[in-house]
Amino acid sequence: MKIGLIGLGKMGLNLALNMRDHGQVPVGFDLAPTNLKTAATNGIATANDLAALLDQLPTPRTIWVMVPAGAATTSVINDLAAHLTSGDTVLDGGNSFYKDSVHHGAELAKHGVHFLDVGTSGGQAGARHNGNFMVGGDPAVFKTVAPLFQAIAAPDGYLYTGPVGSGHYLKMVHNGIEYGMMASIGEGFDVLQHGPYDYDNAAVAKVWNNGSVIRSWLMELAEDAFDGDANLDTIKGVMHASGEGRWTLDTALDQQVATPVIAMALMMRYRSLSDDTFTGKVVAALRNEFGGHAVEHE
Secondary structure (H helix, E strand, O other), X not given: XXXXXXXOOHHHHHHHHHHHHOOOEEEEEOOOHHHHHHHHHOOOEEOOXXXXXXXXXOOOOEEEEOOOOOHHHHHHHHHHHHHOOOOOEEEEXXXXXXXXXXXXXXXXXXXXXXXXXXXXXXXXXXXXOOEEEEEEOOHHHHHHHHHHHHHHXXXXXXXXXXXXXXXXXXXXXXXXXXXXXXXXXXXHHHHHHOOOOOOOHHHXXXXXXXXXXXXXXXXXXXXXHHHHOOOOOOOOOOOOOOOHHHHHHHHHHHOOOOOHHHHHHHHHHHHHOOOOOHHHHHHHHHXXXXXXXXXXXX
């Protein structure tokens, strides 16, 4: 399949290479000249603008969008709506909010353009080899691109999930679970770090990842991280949030579904962004006022 790929950053480039290695023919476009140059250096055909990209594709055309969620994705979708024709297909493989995907699908449908929302997991490694994809949209349209997913996904690593929006909804919940899993792993190693024994963190992660109940790819990644920096002394404990954990929590609250682990994992990410909090100042002051408990001064 010859497919247009908009967005040649870390995820997009690896995806293009994955496609190429499995008999697909990606043609890439990116606003950043350096990304275009890197893709060309790696043997990926490129186009300097959207019109040139579309000219290189057979009709009906298939375009995979791999740009940051939010304004960037909406801008690309709007541009495509103005240039594509009836029967073309757009796939959004970014981390878009599922309600945005529903809106994008409806807007493209006005032009007769099909839309599939593709929840993409596995990080850069998955984009490059054995990806994981959750795909929402018209089932008939999905069938036309199913060979693409069969080629680039891990065995059993792709799923048709239902109507437009369902792919990114599933990926949103997946990321909420991911928040909780990573928080639990981090807390466990924190307890080890403050305990009475001198553990080799990399060795712990390795043994836990071979036969134990908590073995996982995340534990494998923990081992890799500790191999490079035994106590992670070179990095700060700042945990940024991409937004999907909050989307999961907001959706759960709307549905009145209890997700305390995901909620606390998200709160701790926010907490990590500050060296101090006003909440802490208030609580310390109150304890000092009512009980004379000591406070630490700046």
